[in-house]
Amino acid sequence: MNIAANRNFVALKTIWVKECTRFLRIWIQTLVPPAITMSLYFVIFGNLIGKRIGEMGGFSYMEFIVPGLIMMSVITSSYSNVSSSFFSAKFQRNVEELLVAPVPTWVVIMGFVGGGVARALIIGVLVTCVSMFFVDVKIHSFFVIVVTLVLTSILFATAGLINGIYAKNFDDISVIPTFVLTPLTYLGGVFYSLTLLPDFWQVVSQANPIVYMVNGFRYGFLGVSDVNHWTAIGLLIVFNIALLSVAYQLLKKGVGIRS
Amino acid sequence: MSTTEKALDIQGLEKTYAGGVKALKGINLQVEQGDFFALLGPNGAGKSTTIGIICSLVNKSSGTISVFGNDSVTQEVAAKSCIGLVPQEFNFNQFETLLQIVVNQAGYYGVPRKIAKIRAEKYLKQLELWDKRNANARELSGGMKRRLMIARALMHEPKMLILDEPTAGVDIEVRRSMWAFLKDINQQGVTIILTTHYLEEAEMLCRNIAIIDNGVIVENTSMKTLLSTLNLETFVFDLASGAKNINIPEFEHRAIDDQTLEVDVPKDSGLNVVFEEFSARKIKVMSMRNKANRLEELFVKLVKANNTPSTEPIAKGEPT
Numbered sequence: 376m377n378i379a380a381n382r383n384f385v386a387l388k389t390i391w392v393k394e395c396t397r398f399l400r401i402w403i404q405t406l407v408p409p410a411i412t413m414s415l416y417f418v419i420f421g422n423l424i425g426k427r428i429g430e431m432g433g434f435s436y437m438e439f440i441v442p443g444l445i446m447m448s449v450i451t452s453s454y455s456n457v458s459s460s461f462f463s464a465k466f467q468r469n470v471e472e473l474l475v476a477p478v479p480t481w482v483v484i485m486g487f488v489g490g491g492v493a494r495a496l497i498i499g500v501l502v503t504c505v506s507m508f509f510v511d512v513k514i515h516s517f518f519v520i521v522v523t524l525v526l527t528s529i530l531f532a533t534a535g536l537i538n539g540i541y542a543k544n545f546d547d548i549s550v551i552p553t554f555v556l557t558p559l560t561y562l563g564g565v566f567y568s569l570t571l572l573p574d575f576w577q578v579v580s581q582a583n584p585i586v587y588m589v590n591g592f593r594y595g596f597l598g599v600s601d602v603n604h605w606t607a608i609g610l611l612i613v614f615n616i617a618l619l620s621v622a623y624q625l626l627k628k629g630v631g632i633r634s
Numbered sequence: 635m636s637t638t639e640k641a642l643d644i645q646g647l648e649k650t651y652a653g654g655v656k657a658l659k660g661i662n663l664q665v666e667q668g669d670f671f672a673l674l675g676p677n678g679a680g681k682s683t684t685i686g687i688i689c690s691l692v693n694k695s696s697g698t699i700s701v702f703g704n705d706s707v708t709q710e711v712a713a714k715s716c717i718g719l720v721p722q723e724f725n726f727n728q729f730e731t732l733l734q735i736v737v738n739q740a741g742y743y744g745v746p747r748k749i750a751k752i753r754a755e756k757y758l759k760q761l762e763l764w765d766k767r768n769a770n771a772r773e774l775s776g777g778m779k780r781r782l783m784i785a786r787a788l789m790h791e792p793k794m795l796i797l798d799e800p801t802a803g804v805d806i807e808v809r810r811s812m813w814a815f816l817k818d819i820n821q822q823g824v825t826i827i828l829t830t831h832y833l834e835e836a837e838m839l840c841r842n843i844a845i846i847d848n849g850v851i852v853e854n855t856s857m858k859t860l861l862s863t864l865n866l867e868t869f870v871f872d873l874a875s876g877a878k879n880i881n882i883p884e885f886e887h888r889a890i891d892d893q894t895l896e897v898d899v900p901k902d903s904g905l906n907v908v909f910e911e912f913s914a915r916k917i918k919v920m921s922m923r924n925k926a927n928r929l930e931e932l933f934v935k936l937v938k939a940n941n942t943p944s945t946e947p948i949a950k951g952e953p954t
Binding site: 378379381382383385386388389390393396400463464467468469471472473474475476477478629633634 | 651652686689690691692693710711712714715717719721723724725726727728729734738739741742743744745746747786790
């Protein structure tokens with residue numbers, strides 16, 4: 376490994392470990408709440424209400440919502456991890472530690488996004504483990520599960536980074552999750568199949584990117600999906616390239632971090 | 635790398651902020667390798683903007699910066715690797731331990747963790763912070779936080795250390811230990827650039843000086859040359875008693891109290907007349923020294939000459 380590659384690798388490892396240490400240090404705020412929230416979803420929507428709903432897509436309602444709930448936790452945690460961590464670094468000004476050092480922009484992005492992905496994957500595993508108490512988790516395609524999970528967490532970690540770059544105060548990092556992310560997730564087919572919607576709303580729903588993630592992920596578990604899983608993976612790759620490019624340009628220009 | 639290369643070479647540096655404020659109006663500045671250099675100026679003069687641009691914290695509008703011959707844009711990695719920054723504000727993560735802060739900083743420069751830990755021990759011990767290595771940074775006193783930032787800046791062993799008001803708000807004991815430490819690392823070959831409002835500090839530590847005001851360099855010379863432009867030298871005499879009875883018509887003088895007399899002596903005059911007066915009055919001289927605020931007088935004069943009203947007075951030896 377040449378000197379530059381070695382330096383960048385050490386820098387990347389440092390940022391990533393620092394990011395992981397951060398969310399592990401405050402595990403009671405970062406790892407426990409999703410597990411508790413999802414347990415409540417499983418109990419209320421899956422166990423109590425779900426029994427009255429009956430089957431959906433050929434599976435029990437509980438089985439149907441498990442992939443969506445895991446994905447919902449992954450989306451929320453990857454996004455909030457990076458948006459809050461990057462904004463805190465700006466707020467405490469310790470982002471300057473990175474700016475003065477010879478750390479390439481792509482290393483900064485990979486380090487922060489990598490931290491968000493790590494938290495999302497841990498949450499994903501935790502919520503999956505919780506779901507096993509309520510339902511016999513089936514796996515149709517491990518490959519699709521892993522690819523969808525990783526691409527989704529990268530996408531939302533990057534989106535969180537962009538939010539953190541633009542954020543000027545703590546309100547700014549809660550606006551998007553509250554007013555954009557949560558509605559899109561709830562309307563993204565976590566709790567229902569798109570086929571239940573009137574035709575018009577089925578078409579509208581297809582403009583919601585989270586529909587593809589939830590359904591792609593559901594295909595990995597159950598083998599059924601409202602959208603083609605390859606389309607979902609393809610779109611995830613396109614969205615990832617687009618958002619990573621935006622994040623790169625913003626950080627390179629110093630938007631929100633350099634005057 | 636040639637030893638004749640400047641540690642820092644700034645040419646035509648300009649900065650206009652988004653609101654239209656022109657913070658730097660084309661400054662040129664050179665700092666020699668191994669120098670202990672003071673960059674002084676009133677609040678809002680452009681010191682921190684200059685440092686921010688050198689350290690990539692602020693985008694420049696135009697001009698060039700070269701650090702040990704490395705252009706800050708085209709050879710950014712090499713240029714950044716030469717610089718260690720001790721900023722004015724505390725900018726570390728308050729929830730991390732000292733060890734995490736300094737080891738991580740080394741990691742950003744590509745220093746492997748094993749080596750970083752060895753350096754962390756070295757610098758934290760030198761700066762008397764080793765006992766606190768596992769404490770959260772927020773638990774430190776102000777002086778400790780300042781020393782932590784110095785340790786952090788040294789972790790990649792830079793050739794040049796830039797300190798933006800490093801001793802602001804710390805007590806005299808800590809300040810003196812920091813001065814000794816900075817002198818020591820300068821003697822080891824590290825170029826040091828210092829901004830401070832303690833002009834006594836700059837006078838004591840720095841060999842060369844630039845004064846910036848209203849975005850322009852109004853003076854850039856050696857400390858010795860600058861101080862030699864003062865026509866008067868003020869001597870402070872500590873007397874057993876009787877300072878208030880002294881009358882020396884040749885020189886301006888004032889009794890601070892009955893034991894302390896200040897006398898302004900023109901450079902080409904001797905002190906014999908003063909001692910003759912003391913002898914005539916049988917006054918015992920306990921000690922004498924130069925008044926250490928000569929730089930302050932020059933500073934005020936230069937800033938005034940630049941026709942820029944200073945918004946805050948420069949108090950003697952006190953933070954502004």
